[in-house]
Amino acid sequence: MTVRWRVAARVAPAAAVTVFMVGGLVVPLGLVLVELTAEPDRFGAVVRDSLSAAGRSVLLAVVVAAIALPPAVVVARSLSRARPAVRVVGILLSLLPLLLNLLVVILAWLVVLEREGLVAVAWSALALPGDPPGILYTRSAAVLAMVYVVMPVMALILLDSFHRIDPRMREAARMLGARPLTSLVRVELGFVAPALVTAFVMGYVICLNLYLVPEFLTGPDLTTLGLLVQQDVIETFDLRQASSRALMLFVMAALPVCGALAVDRGVRQR
Amino acid sequence: MSRSDVWRGRLSAAALALCLLFLATPLVLVVWIGLSDAPTITLRAGGPTTRSVEAFLGDPEWADATRRSLLMAAVVAVLAVAVGALAAHANVRQGGHLSVLAAGLMILPAVVPTVFYALGLVLLADRTQAGALSLVVLGQTVLAAPFAFLVMRIGLRALRPELIESARLLGARWHTVLLRVVAPPLVPYAAVSAAIAASQSLAEPVLAIFLVNDATATLPQRSFQGLRFTFDPLIMTAAALIVLVTAAVAGPALVLVHRRGRRTAPPADPADPGPAVPGPADPGPAVSGPVVPGPAAATPAETAS
Numbered sequence: 001m002t003v004r005w006r007v008a009a010r011v012a013p014a015a016a017v018t019v020f021m022v023g024g025l026v027v028p029l030g031l032v033l034v035e036l037t038a039e040p041d042r043f044g045a046v047v048r049d050s051l052s053a054a055g056r057s058v059l060l061a062v063v064v065a066a067i068a069l070p071p072a073v074v075v076a077r078s079l080s081r082a083r084p085a086v087r088v089v090g091i092l093l094s095l096l097p098l099l100l101n102l103l104v105v106i107l108a109w110l111v112v113l114e115r116e117g118l119v120a121v122a123w124s125a126l127a128l129p130g131d132p133p134g135i136l137y138t139r140s141a142a143v144l145a146m147v148y149v150v151m152p153v154m155a156l157i158l159l160d161s162f163h164r165i166d167p168r169m170r171e172a173a174r175m176l177g178a179r180p181l182t183s184l185v186r187v188e189l190g191f192v193a194p195a196l197v198t199a200f201v202m203g204y205v206i207c208l209n210l211y212l213v214p215e216f217l218t219g220p221d222l223t224t225l226g227l228l229v230q231q232d233v234i235e236t237f238d239l240r241q242a243s244s245r246a247l248m249l250f251v252m253a254a255l256p257v258c259g260a261l262a263v264d265r266g267v268r269q270r
Numbered sequence: 271m272s273r274s275d276v277w278r279g280r281l282s283a284a285a286l287a288l289c290l291l292f293l294a295t296p297l298v299l300v301v302w303i304g305l306s307d308a309p310t311i312t313l314r315a316g317g318p319t320t321r322s323v324e325a326f327l328g329d330p331e332w333a334d335a336t337r338r339s340l341l342m343a344a345v346v347a348v349l350a351v352a353v354g355a356l357a358a359h360a361n362v363r364q365g366g367h368l369s370v371l372a373a374g375l376m377i378l379p380a381v382v383p384t385v386f387y388a389l390g391l392v393l394l395a396d397r398t399q400a401g402a403l404s405l406v407v408l409g410q411t412v413l414a415a416p417f418a419f420l421v422m423r424i425g426l427r428a429l430r431p432e433l434i435e436s437a438r439l440l441g442a443r444w445h446t447v448l449l450r451v452v453a454p455p456l457v458p459y460a461a462v463s464a465a466i467a468a469s470q471s472l473a474e475p476v477l478a479i480f481l482v483n484d485a486t487a488t489l490p491q492r493s494f495q496g497l498r499f500t501f502d503p504l505i506m507t508a509a510a511l512i513v514l515v516t517a518a519v520a521g522p523a524l525v526l527v528h529r530r531g532r533r534t535a536p537p538a539d540p541a542d543p544g545p546a547v548p549g550p551a552d553p554g555p556a557v558s559g560p561v562v563p564g565p566a567a568a569t570p571a572e573t574a575s
Contacts, residue, residue: 022375024409025382026375028387096297104513107509209384212475250382257381
C-alpha cells in the first residue's frame with residue numbers, strides 16, 4: 001500500500017462514522033433548532049405553557065430514579081459477588097427490559113395490576129381483608145413500571161464499580177473494627193459514589209424517554225412533556241410548538257448529564 | 271466464616287432473588303397470557319395454545335407489520351454493526367481528534383430524548399421528501415449504533431495485536447489479515463451487536479409513531495395504536511412473540527460471548543477483577559462520562575473472574 005492509501009485507511013473509519021452520525025443525528029437535531037428560529041417570540045409562550053408538564057416530567061424522573069437506586073445497588077453488589085453462572089442469568093434478566101418493546105413492559109404491568117391481575121389473585125390467595133389496592137391508572141402504576149425499566153440499567157452501570165472493589169478493602173475495614181453497615185456505607189458505597197451519580201443520572205434521562213408508560217398506565221393525570229410533543233406532532237401538527245417543547249426536554253436531560261460529567265471529572269482529578 | 275456472615279450472605283442472595291423475580295414475573299405472565307386464547311388481559315386465561323399464534327399470523331395486517339418490522343430489524347442490525355465496528359476500530363486502534371469526535375458522536379444518542387430526535391426526523395422528512403421507513407431505519411440505526419460500538423470495542427480490545435503483527439511478518443496481505451486473523455474472533459461480538467440492534471429495532475415505537483402512517487405500520491406502532499384506541503387480543507400475542515424472539519436472539523448471543531470470554535481470557539488477578547460492564551468508571555481512552563450501559567455486561571474480563 002502506498003503512504004497515501006495508508007493514511008486514507010487510517011482516517012477512513014473515523015471519518016465515515018463522523019459523516020454518518022452528523023448526517024443521521026446532528027442534522028435532524030439542528031433542524032429542530034432551525035424550526036425554532038422561524039418564530040422565536042413564540043418560544044417563551046410555549047415554555048410558560050409547558051412548565052407544569054415539564055415539572056411533572058422532572059419530578060417523575062427524579063422519583064423513579066431515586067426509588068430504583070437502592071434495589072439497583074442490591075442487585076449490582078450481589079451480582080458482583082455471585083457465581084459466574086448466577087451472574088450471567090442476572091445480567092441477561094437485567095438486559096431484558098432494556099431490549100424489550102415498551103409495549104411489552106406496559107402490557108406486563110397491566111397484567112400484574114389489573115382487576116383480575118397478579119396482585120388481585122395474590123390478594124385473594126393470601127385471604128387478605130378487603131379489596132386489593134387499585135394501583136392501575138394511578139401515578140404509582142407508572143412509577144412501578146418505570147422502576148422496572150430503569151432499575152436493571154442502573155444495576156448494570158453499578159456492577160462494574162462493585163466488581164472493581166478490592167476484597168482486601170472490605171477485609172481491612174473489618175479488621176480495623178468497622179461494623180458491616182459502616183463498611184458497606186463508607187468503604188463500598190464510598191468507592192462506587194461516582195457510579196452512583198452516573199446511574200442516577202442515566203436512570204433520570206431514561207425516564208424522560210418513557211412518556212408512553214404514564215400515558216397508558218396512569219392516564220391524563222400524568223401528562224408529561226414527551227407526550228405533549230407527540231400530540232403536537234401527530235394530532236395538532238404544530239411542529240414549532242413541538243420544537244420548543246422538545247428543546248425544553250433536551251435541556252432537562254442534558255443539564256444533569258453535564259453535572260454528572262463535572263462530578264466525574266472532579267473525582268478523576270482528585 | 272462467622273454465623274453472621276452466613277446470614278448476611280443468605281440475606282443478600284434472597285434480596286437478589288427477589289429483584290430478579292421482580293424482573294422475570296411480568297414477562298412470564300405476558301408470554302402465558304399472550305399465547306392463550308383469552309379475549310382480555312386476565313390471569314384466568316387457559317394455558318398456551320397455538321391458536322393465538324395462528325390467528326396472529328393469519329391476520330394480514332399483523333402479518334404485514336411483523337414482516338416489515340423483521341426486515342427493518344435485519345437492515346438496522348447490519349448497519350449498526352458496521353457503524354459500531356468502524357467507530358470501535360477508530361476508538362481502540364487509532365488516535366487523533368477525529369476518533370475522539372466519532373466516539374463522542376456515538377455516545378450522543380444516549381442523552382438526546384427520543385422525541386427530540388424523532389421530531390428532527392419528521393422535519394427532515396418534511397424538507398427532503400425522504401421515505402418514512404428509510405428514515406425510521408436511519409433513526410433506529412443511530413439509536414442502536416452506540417450499543418454496537420460498546421460491544422465491538424470490547425471485542426477489539428480482546429484482540430491480541432501480536433497475532434496481527436505475526437500474520438504480517440509471515441507475509442499475509444492486509445485483506446488476508448482482516449479475513450483470517452481479525453474477523454473470526456470478532457464474529458461473536460458482531461453477533462451480539464446485531465442481536466441487540468435487531469431487538470432495539472423491534473422494540474422502538476417512538477420513531478415509527480412519529481413518522482409512519484397506518485398503511486406502512488411497524489409492529490410496535492401497530493401495537494401501540496391498537497392499545498390506544500381499542501383492545502385487540504392479538505396485541506398480547508404480539509408482545510409474547512416479541513419476548514420470545516428477543517430472548518431467542520439475544521440470549522444465545524450473550525451466552526456465546528460469555529463462554530468465549532471464559533475460554534480466552536487470561537486468569538484473573540484476584541486483586542484486579544477487571545471491568546464487568548463498560549460504564550463510567552471504564553470509559554476507555556476517548557470517551558468520558560456517563561455512557562449507555564450495554565450488553566457488554568457479559569464481557570470476557572468480567573466472566574473470567
